[in-house]
Amino acid sequence: MRDLVLLAFIAAIVVMGFKRPFLWVLLYIYVDIVIPQKVGYGIITSISLSMLCFIAAFAGYLLLDDKKGSRFRLRQGLIVALLVWCGYTTLTADFPEAAWTKWDWVWKSLVFAAFLPLTLRTKLRLEAAALIMVLSAASIIISAGIKTVLSGGGYGTLVSLVQDNSGLYEGSTLSTVAIAMIPLTMWVAKHGTVFTERKLAMVFAVALVFAALLVPIGTQTRTGLICIAVLAVLVLRSVKYRFVYAGLAGVALLVALPFLPASYTERMSTITEYQADESASTRVAVWGWTLDYVQDHPLGGGFDAFLGNSFTYNTRTTVEEGNTERVVYQEVTDEGRAYHSAYFEVLGEQGFPGFAIWLALHVLGLLHMQRIRRRYKDSEDTDGKRWYSLATALQNGHMVYLVGAMFVGVGYQPFMFMLLGLQIAFYSLMRREWAGDETVNRPWLRGQAAQSAPA
């Protein structure tokens, strides 16, 4: 039944795509986020849906779509450079088999992120892509949110749509993405032109944000809690009445505390006791290992190079015996522990060159959004306000991701790369618009130098 519904849904969009091939790009966004092949049970699982939609999106653009307004930007170049570099490190990987398995999905994520901005050449397309991203992720988040309310969830036990640990279905990744997506959700509801029923859209958005806030509780991931805190601080930048906002946030927190499941508050209270916690201790040890590793292998070890690590360390726990407390050190040996941090993941796997490209990609994104924010800061017209809040939303979401990424290995997460794609397209659209207002001064180009030379 699920299969038929999902297939009918996909078929409907494929058919509509014959009139507007751009819808196939949206379809790929949906397929990549929701992974309907995993949501269904029967025939749908045997079709390589992702690949078919990938090809349809590309073919639709190359063969049927107009290219007017498509530009290839610096950051797309960086993504391509990162892709080429990843290809090289995969060829020379420490663990070729594991590296090729990861390459299988990473290349798609990178290629699509570089391709997406080419297709998002009108403002409506940009908005449509944002809307579909929000709605697709919503299908996972809503389910996770409701289940949290009903059952309280649990670390590694909350199942949303699919019993799986890949993509967005992994707990820590879902928490990070759910929180990073909140600003975009609000923007789509507030400024969207596809769904203009403002009140209904706001009700949906507020409910979705609530569900997103429940995800870190349901999955009991500490990263999610940190992401919420970061977002709460970032939002302070753009609220009108800061004190009222801070007060309301405090009240909300106080009201929410008694409703949190005990297992959750217990787990969160360990956030400062990293020494006692094996999961946290290993992280610190893996990070140290990675730093040593890149000293010897500055060009990186290819995907999943962490499989080569092994270390012994002590965990510290306090044991209560009657009235006294005793500190017990326990020796633990670990092998092949994952990075649990996107920064160390990319550094260890792609070495210094790959890490530099990856970092540049993110830093430039934040700067570009800041540039748009500055430009429209005091804008009074609706368009200016709209772009100001989109830039803020994309920047806030990006910041949340960058903080969450410190503790989760989401260095090549397709959803986040799509968000980068949105940023690139947005900045490109804005630059085209600004170019209409003023010609950029580029005296190093012969034609323009001649024009600006005094007669």
Added chain:
Amino acid sequence: MIDYFSIALTHGLILLACWRLLAREDIDREGAAQEKPKRPWLKQESAEDA
């Protein structure tokens, strides 16, 4: 049950969004005049047409 609700709600909205996008000229051409689809079955719009 919860999954079905979530799937139905979000997939329904995605379909509706795609349907609405079909009618929008400005999805392919920036600044194209928005053609309002005719919906004479709505009382208000049929009155406007008359």
